[in-house]
Structure formats: C-alpha cells, structure tokens
Amino acid sequence: RLTFTDQMAKAIFHVLDTRAPYGTYDCTGSGAVKSWADIAKACFGAANGNADRVVPVSTEKYYASAEGPIAPRPRFSALDLSKLESTGFSPRDWEDELAEYLKELRA
Known part of the structure; x- marks a missing residue:
C-alpha cells in the first residue's frame, strides 16, 4: 500500500495530539495490498x-x-496498521488517494 504525505502528517499529529503510547507505528494507506x-x-x-x-x-x-x-x-x-488504528486513526484507502493525486496531475 502506498503512503501519501498528507496521511503520514495526519497520523503523526494524531499520535502526538492523543498522547498515544510511546513506540513505533507503521503508517501506510489502508486498503488492498x-x-x-x-x-x-x-x-x-x-x-x-x-x-x-x-x-x-x-x-x-x-x-x-x-x-x-x-x-x-x-x-x-505489507505494514501492520493495527497499532496505529488502535489509537483511533484510520488512514484513507491508498487507491482513493492515488486516484485523487493522478486527477490533480492531469488538471
């Protein structure tokens, strides 16, 4: 699954803002591998x-x-998103993100 910078930034701020437990969090888009x-x-x-x-x-x-x-x-x-999702963060589907990104490139 791809990782887009907007989702990575949102995940980082979410983990910090919610004071999630210290540790390593995998972060990618959600959806099919x-x-x-x-x-x-x-x-x-x-x-x-x-x-x-x-x-x-x-x-x-x-x-x-x-x-x-x-x-x-x-x-x-494929990275395991369960620890990140346990903090309440749900990454967007990477295929939706890719479609939006490619649409912006063509505009």
Whole structure:
C-alpha cells in the first residue's frame, strides 16, 4: 500500500495530539495490498491507458545482473496498521488517494 504525505502528517499529529503510547507505528494507506507492478499498472492506466504494457518482474530477475551485494528483501512486506488504528486513526484507502493525486496531475 502506498503512503501519501498528507496521511503520514495526519497520523503523526494524531499520535502526538492523543498522547498515544510511546513506540513505533507503521503508517501506510489502508486498503488492498498490491504489488509494485499493480501500482504501476494503475498509474499507467490512469495516465495514458497503457496499463497492459507494464510487465511484472520478480525481485530475483530484477537483481540477476546486479554487481555487488544486494540487501535482502522480504517476500511480503505489507505494514501492520493495527497499532496505529488502535489509537483511533484510520488512514484513507491508498487507491482513493492515488486516484485523487493522478486527477490533480492531469488538471
């Protein structure tokens, strides 16, 4: 899920203003977890109708020709919003945020 700066700022101020317990809070938009390829398809589809030209590539294939050490990446890296949501903050759906952002870019 994508994270938009307006939601990140609102989450930070919410945690501070409500004096939520000290700790680490994950923050992303809410909604469905998607791959980077799915996100790229949504962007290209909205921008120019070329979503079908986006080709997913595995991490292994992407780094196959890389030289030097590669930092390991988790197979599934969606952040857990439950701690943030337990403070009463509900992030907006990232797909709604993306649609609004892309609409503003085209305006």
